[in-house]
Amino acid sequence: MADYEKHLKNLENVQGSSYIEKLCKKAVLAKNSVSDLKTSHKNMALERLAQLLIENTEEIIKQNQLDLKNAESNGMAVSMMDRLRLDSKRIEAMAEGVRQIIALKDPVGEIIGGGPLINGLNVIKQRVPLGVIGIIFESRPNVTVDAAALCIKSGNVSILRGGSDAIHSNICLAEIIRRALDECSIPKDMVLLVEDTSRKTATQLMQMNGYIDVLIPRGGKGLINAVVKNSTVPVIETGAGNCHAFVDESADIDEAISIVDNAKTQRPSVCNAIETLLVHKNIAEQFLPKLKGFWGNKVEIRGDKESSNIIKIDFLANDDDYYTEYNDFVISLKIVDDVEEAISHINKHGTRHSELIITKNMKNASVFQNKVDAAAVYVNASTRFTDGYEMGLGAEIGISTQKLHARGPMGLNELTSYKYLINGDGQIRE
Amino acid sequence: MADYEKHLKNLENVQGSSYIEKLCKKAVLAKNSVSDLKTSHKNMALERLAQLLIENTEEIIKQNQLDLKNAESNGMAVSMMDRLRLDSKRIEAMAEGVRQIIALKDPVGEIIGGGPLINGLNVIKQRVPLGVIGIIFESRPNVTVDAAALCIKSGNVSILRGGSDAIHSNICLAEIIRRALDECSIPKDMVLLVEDTSRKTATQLMQMNGYIDVLIPRGGKGLINAVVKNSTVPVIETGAGNCHAFVDESADIDEAISIVDNAKTQRPSVCNAIETLLVHKNIAEQFLPKLKGFWGNKVEIRGDKESSNIIKIDFLANDDDYYTEYNDFVISLKIVDDVEEAISHINKHGTRHSELIITKNMKNASVFQNKVDAAAVYVNASTRFTDGYEMGLGAEIGISTQKLHARGPMGLNELTSYKYLINGDGQIRE
Numbered sequence: 001m002a003d004y005e006k007h008l009k010n011l012e013n014v015q016g017s018s019y020i021e022k023l024c025k026k027a028v029l030a031k032n033s034v035s036d037l038k039t040s041h042k043n044m045a046l047e048r049l050a051q052l053l054i055e056n057t058e059e060i061i062k063q064n065q066l067d068l069k070n071a072e073s074n075g076m077a078v079s080m081m082d083r084l085r086l087d088s089k090r091i092e093a094m095a096e097g098v099r100q101i102i103a104l105k106d107p108v109g110e111i112i113g114g115g116p117l118i119n120g121l122n123v124i125k126q127r128v129p130l131g132v133i134g135i136i137f138e139s140r141p142n143v144t145v146d147a148a149a150l151c152i153k154s155g156n157v158s159i160l161r162g163g164s165d166a167i168h169s170n171i172c173l174a175e176i177i178r179r180a181l182d183e184c185s186i187p188k189d190m191v192l193l194v195e196d197t198s199r200k201t202a203t204q205l206m207q208m209n210g211y212i213d214v215l216i217p218r219g220g221k222g223l224i225n226a227v228v229k230n231s232t233v234p235v236i237e238t239g240a241g242n243c244h245a246f247v248d249e250s251a252d253i254d255e256a257i258s259i260v261d262n263a264k265t266q267r268p269s270v271c272n273a274i275e276t277l278l279v280h281k282n283i284a285e286q287f288l289p290k291l292k293g294f295w296g297n298k299v300e301i302r303g304d305k306e307s308s309n310i311i312k313i314d315f316l317a318n319d320d321d322y323y324t325e326y327n328d329f330v331i332s333l334k335i336v337d338d339v340e341e342a343i344s345h346i347n348k349h350g351t352r353h354s355e356l357i358i359t360k361n362m363k364n365a366s367v368f369q370n371k372v373d374a375a376a377v378y379v380n381a382s383t384r385f386t387d388g389y390e391m392g393l394g395a396e397i398g399i400s401t402q403k404l405h406a407r408g409p410m411g412l413n414e415l416t417s418y419k420y421l422i423n424g425d426g427q428i429r430e
Numbered sequence: 431m432a433d434y435e436k437h438l439k440n441l442e443n444v445q446g447s448s449y450i451e452k453l454c455k456k457a458v459l460a461k462n463s464v465s466d467l468k469t470s471h472k473n474m475a476l477e478r479l480a481q482l483l484i485e486n487t488e489e490i491i492k493q494n495q496l497d498l499k500n501a502e503s504n505g506m507a508v509s510m511m512d513r514l515r516l517d518s519k520r521i522e523a524m525a526e527g528v529r530q531i532i533a534l535k536d537p538v539g540e541i542i543g544g545g546p547l548i549n550g551l552n553v554i555k556q557r558v559p560l561g562v563i564g565i566i567f568e569s570r571p572n573v574t575v576d577a578a579a580l581c582i583k584s585g586n587v588s589i590l591r592g593g594s595d596a597i598h599s600n601i602c603l604a605e606i607i608r609r610a611l612d613e614c615s616i617p618k619d620m621v622l623l624v625e626d627t628s629r630k631t632a633t634q635l636m637q638m639n640g641y642i643d644v645l646i647p648r649g650g651k652g653l654i655n656a657v658v659k660n661s662t663v664p665v666i667e668t669g670a671g672n673c674h675a676f677v678d679e680s681a682d683i684d685e686a687i688s689i690v691d692n693a694k695t696q697r698p699s700v701c702n703a704i705e706t707l708l709v710h711k712n713i714a715e716q717f718l719p720k721l722k723g724f725w726g727n728k729v730e731i732r733g734d735k736e737s738s739n740i741i742k743i744d745f746l747a748n749d750d751d752y753y754t755e756y757n758d759f760v761i762s763l764k765i766v767d768d769v770e771e772a773i774s775h776i777n778k779h780g781t782r783h784s785e786l787i788i789t790k791n792m793k794n795a796s797v798f799q800n801k802v803d804a805a806a807v808y809v810n811a812s813t814r815f816t817d818g819y820e821m822g823l824g825a826e827i828g829i830s831t832q833k834l835h836a837r838g839p840m841g842l843n844e845l846t847s848y849k850y851l852i853n854g855d856g857q858i859r860e
Contacts (some may be wrong), residue, residue, distance in 0.1 A: 036800050116820060121811055129834050131803070189860050209658065228639065234834045255856045262858035347462065369851045370466050373561070373573050381551055381854025390859070391850070392547060403560050403643050403847035404664040405835040417833035421799045422823070424811025426685045428692035429586065429820070 020204040023192050024211035026155045027132045030189035035155050037186065039106040043153055046102045049149065049180035050095040056176055057091050063172035064141065071165055085168055094145045097395060101149045104394040107412045108155045114420070126423040129155035131213035133415065135397075136227060137163045138219035141169035147218075148177045148191045154415040157190050159212065164197035171195060184359055190257050206231035214405075216400050221325070236405060238369050241271030241353040242325045243383050246342040246368070248359035249280040253287055255380065256358045257294050259339075262382040263310030263356065264299060269327045271344050271399060272386040276322055276332040278342045284335050286309055287333050303333035311409050322349045339364045343371045350374060352401050354383040375401060375408035434613040438678050450634040454641035455589045457562045460619035465559050467616065472582055474531045479579065479610035480525040484531040486606055487521050488508035493602040494571065501595055513570045514596055522820055524572055527825060530577045534824040536844045538585045544850070553850040559585035563845065564635050565827075566591045566657060568649035571599035575647075578621045580827050584845040587620050591635055591644065594627035601625060625859045636661035643847075644835075648828050651755070666835060668828030671701030671783040672755045673813050676772040676798070678789035679712040685810065686717060686788045687724050692728060692812040693786065699757045701829060702784050702816040706752055706762040708772045714765050734764035752779045768793045773801045780804060782831050805831060807836035815838055 005164050053060070064086040067308060071081055078361040133156045137143045144160055149160035162170045169293035183187045194201050206227060207217060215235045217227040227235055245263055247256045263274040279287060284307065287372035292301070292311045302321045303313035313333065315321075321332045322345070332348045336342045339357070357368040376386045388396025392409030400406045406414035483490070485501065494516040501511055543555035567573045574590055581588035592600045604623035612693045613619045624631050636645060636657060645665045647657040657665055675693055677686045693704040709717060721732070722741040733743035743763065745751075746827045750776070751762045766772045767788070776785050786808040787798040795809045806816045816838060817827025823841035830836045836844035 023527070032801065033801075033805075074828060081559070081735075085857075117815075119815075121815060123821060232659050232830060234664070236834070252856075260860055266859055336739055349598075371462065373462075374849065375463075376850040376852055378852045379854065381852060381857040382859050384859035385547075385551060385852065385857070386850075390547070391553060394526065402596075402664060404666070407847050408850055419804065420806040420808075420838055422806055422811060423809045424683075426688060427811040428688055429696055429812050429814035 003033065010323045011242045012098050013080075019196055020194070020208065021211075023159060023194065024132070024147045026189045027159055027192055028211055030187045030192075031129075031131050031157045033158060033187050033340055034190045035131070036108070036110050037155060039108075041103045041184065041186065042106065042155070045181050045186050046098050046149055047182040048183055049145075049177055050098040050102075052176045052180050053091055053095040053098070053145070053173075057088050058174075059090055060086055060169065060172050060176075061088070065166040066168040073101055074165075074178075078167070080139060082344070086141060086169060090142065094142055095145060097142075098149045101395050101412075104153065104412055106153060111397050112418060119427050120424065121427050122423045124419050124423075125178065127413075127416045127419055128419050130324060130415055130417050132211060132214040134157065134159045134161065134208070134212045134233065135215045136202055136205065136219070136223065138163045138223060139165040141166040141173060141317070143218060144173045145177065146395065147397055148174075150412065150415060152181070152190060152411045156415055157192070159192045159194065159205065160195070160281055161194035161202055169194070169199055175427050181368050202226075202398060203230060206233060207364045209233055216410075236398070236400050236410070237402045238400055238410070240325065240401055241269050241273070241399075242349060242350040242351045243272060243274070243354045243356070244278055244337070244342075244346045244350060245274045245356040245358065245383070246278040246286055246339070246346070247280060247283060248342075248361060249282040249362075250340060250360040251287070251358040252282075253283075254361065256287060257291055258335045259358055259380065259382050260291065261294065262401060262422075263384055264331055265295075265329065266382070266384055268329055270384075271325075272383050273327070273381055274331070274356070275325050276334065276345075276349070278336050278340075278345060279307070280333050280339075281306070281335050288333075298329060300330040301333055302330065302336060303330055306335040307333050313363055325351070339368055343368060347371075352403075353399065355384040356379065356381070357381050375399070434522050442788045449626055450624070450631050450638065452625065453589060454562070457589055457622055458479045460622075461559075461561050461587045463482055464587060465561075466538070467585060469538075471614065471616065471717070472536065472585070473532045475610050475614040475616050476528050476579055476582060478613055479575075479582075479607055480528040480532075482606045482610050483521055483525040483528070483575070483603075484601075485515070487518050487784075490521055490599065490602050490606075491518070493598040496598040497571075497596050503593075503836075505647055506595070510595075514599075516571060516599060520572065524575045526537050527576060531579045531583050531825050531842075534842055535582065536583060537846045542848060544778070547651040548852065549857050551857050552853045554853075555848055556851060557846045558849050559844075560845055560847050562641060562643040562662070564589045564590065564591065564638075564642045566632055566635065566645065566647045566649070566653065568593045568653060571603060572598040573648060574600050574603045574623070575607065576825065577827055578604075580825055580842065580845060582616075584842045586845055587622070589622045589624065589631055589635065590622035592627070597625070597627055600777060601698045614827065632656075633660060636663060639663055646828055648784040649710075664830070666830050666840070667832045668830055668840070669701050670755065670781040670831055671703070672706070672753065672775045672779060672781045673704045673784045673786070674702045674706045674708055674772075674780060675700060675786040676766070676769070676776070676814070677710060677712040677713060677717055678772075678787055678791060678794055680790040680794075681710075681713060681788040682790065683717055683720060683789065684714075687721050688847060689788055689812050690721065691724065691747075693814055694761055695725075696760065696812070696814055698759055700814075701755075702813050703757070704761070704786070704813055705755050706764065706779070708764050708766050708775060709737070710769075711736070711765050711767055718763075728759060731761040731763050732760065734765060736765040737763050742860045749775075755781070769798055773798060775802075777803050782828065782833075784808065784816040786811070786813050796817075805829070807855060 178188035302317040388409035608618035732747040818839040
């Protein structure tokens with residue numbers, strides 16, 4: 001505890017209403033010196049970070065143990081405890097994650113448009129870092145390293161505000177990140193941790209217009225809604241995934257079972273798993289008994305009346321069910337008349353994340369992809385592929401469910417903005 | 431007045447706390463049928479709109495006269511009255527503006543990325559409309575036609591909320607736009623006008639998450655700040671332009687005078703005009719007397735102490751002056767030691783719009799372009815070129831001064847998002 005107490009003491013010196021403001025001022029100072037770092041320089045710091053993570057495995061685990069002890073005495077659920085836990089294998093995975101970011105293309109400086117204008121002005125549209133990115137997240141401490149590494153690679157300053165549950169782990173990890181930067185002569189304030197995890201500091205972060213260029217919340221619905229509601233800084237909404245699969249009348253039954261099973265059960269806790277199954281009325285009597293036979297009691301089924309006439313369901317679904325992201329071995333089920341009804345249901349209940357049609361009918365596939373309003377719209381494949389790695393973007397900082405700026409998995413490109421460099425020789429406007 | 435009274439009566443039927451909600455529900459219904467309109471279909475409606483504007487010149491002017499009469503009795507300033515006024519020439523210009531939008535490339539459906547993944551999944555990254563765009567603006571009624579036409583071309587539903595000063599003009603123009611849509615069998619709710627211009631409706635619009643995909647405020651600082659502060663819907667900040675010119679020690683004096691004069695005086699009321707002049711100390715004694723001689727009393731100069739030793743200034747500048755967007759024949763002036771001080775001053779006081787260095791020194795030009803944080807950074811040309819038409823984007827819906835989503839002039843591409851269409855043949859995640 002000595003380390004944390006020392007930290008708290010340091011904190012007190014800058015505490016009060018201005019703690020976040022001071023942190024933000026540091027961020028803005030750092031921003032000006034890190035926006036045009038050479039790629040090799042950033043990669044060097046990331047490599048040093050990967051090394052330091054491994055070298056400090058023992059210390060990281062020691063600090064993490066303090067968090068786990070607190071969590072236990074606070075009665076944290078076992079599944080949450082598991083997300084909080086760091087062991088040598090997970091620390092190796094973090095280091096490996098950092099090395100994968102080294103291998104990604106640096107987006108900063110890329111020329112993405114431009115050319116000469118009629119009047120001879122030469123315009124260059126060039127990618128630049130967003131600037132200062134605030135990330136508010138919950139108890140998984142690996143987010144600290146992930147998010148910081150992505151921001152370093154894309155030339156952004158990050159202000160990380162994790163949950164109090166992981167504060168010892170986060171302080172330890174942030175120290176390691178900042179040491180890696182410092183050893184490579186990069187201002188260590190390129191990565192800043194909010195060590196005061198009171199609710200006040202989160203709210204203050206959301207109001208730091210002029211300092212923070214974008215806030216990205218990572219966590220549950222409650223966190224994301226709070227940030228969307230209270231933030232005056234631009235926000236990118238991430239993560240909410242009420243995803244659907246629609247089994248059309250022409251679907252191949254075995255393929256449909258394989259895809260629906262994968263989309264629901266391969267990892268039900270994540271945002272790209274499906275929560276509702278829509279089945280065309282003309283295939284329901286063939287498909288549903290086979291699916292039920294395949295699943296047995298593995299998945300709890302909350303179905304509508306029509307489906308209950310075909311298979312044994314666990315509960316009758318109400319409208320709330322169709323809005324619910326279970327993140328568990330539970331699925332809502334509804335029988336629909338046609339692809340149009342499926343689309344309407346999805347556009348009403350979905351969160352615009354990942355949606356799926358299983359069909360052999362090309363026209364229905366095309367209508368579904370056109371009319372469903374979501375980041376990723378699948379034909380005949382599991383929704384579980386909506387992921388930065390799977391889609392070839394590399395590591396991701398989150399999956400955007402809004403339409404502004406970025407949609408779907410957000411990789412390094414999505415952590416940049418652009419500026420116009422305009423060169424003339426005396427042009428004036430007539 | 432009869433028409434407006436009839437409108438108000440219609441309005442009452444859906445009035446109350448749910449007026450905006452009802453409007454938003456209409457928008458969402460329309461969204462689903464207009465997102466994939468054919469380009470030729472949208473162009474047909476725009477052409478009909480251009481015709482109807484000309485055909486209805488008399489009626490538009492009649493309604494505009496009502497607004498002007500009210501404005502006069504409310505004691506509106508003459509310059510504001512001028513922005514509100516519509517005459518046959520301005521109506522022709524509106525129609526011409528619509529025809530220019532017809533000529534622009536339709537962004538919807540463009541494939542902007544994608545390809546096969548290792549597992550055989552085929553990914554298509556395709557531009558789609560943003561969805562429902564709310565636009566809150568002040569007294570210029572031409573914004574109604576401009577904004578609606580840009581949204582029609584980009585497949586977006588627009589909810590237009592203009593100021594009460596222009597309500598008669600706006601109702602008349604919105605009716606014409608909706609008639610053009612209707613005559614071309616496009617749902618007329620693709621363009622919706624908020625006819626109740628009380629403050630309440632603006633605030634409600636800002637909270638319609640789930641209905642409105644983005645809000646774009648167009649107007650003065652007060653309006654923009656209110657939207658940024660109160661909106662829970664994603665916002666794109668536009669328009670604030672505290673722009674600077676820096677005359678470096680190596681500048682060509684005549685070129686510098688020509689550019690600075692153009693950037694300040696060609697149209698001082700707009701956001702891409704400069705508000706502060708920074709001059710390198712080693713050129714100030716040659717440059718400033720020449721500029722003062724050129725301007726005479728045309729421009730009021732608020733200078734620092736150092737400059738007052740070289741030329742006669744009108745006022746001593748304080749720090750507030752350096753933060754002020756005069757939008758008038760007034761300029762702040764400061765003598766600086768070098769390009770680094772100029773950059774610091776700009777990054778502290780600027781609004782990230784358009785910034786300019788006048789220099790013959792390539793290194794300073796490059797440092798300035800790298801380090802100044804703005805949408806457009808100029809070398810040796812007037813800042814007045816930060817404009818959709820001038821930069822070859824076509825018509826613009828505003829100039830973004832934030833980094834998220836779009837920066838600088840926002841044309842049709844910037845009114846789109848994208849979605850991933852993913853086609854497989856049974857792929858599941860291992």
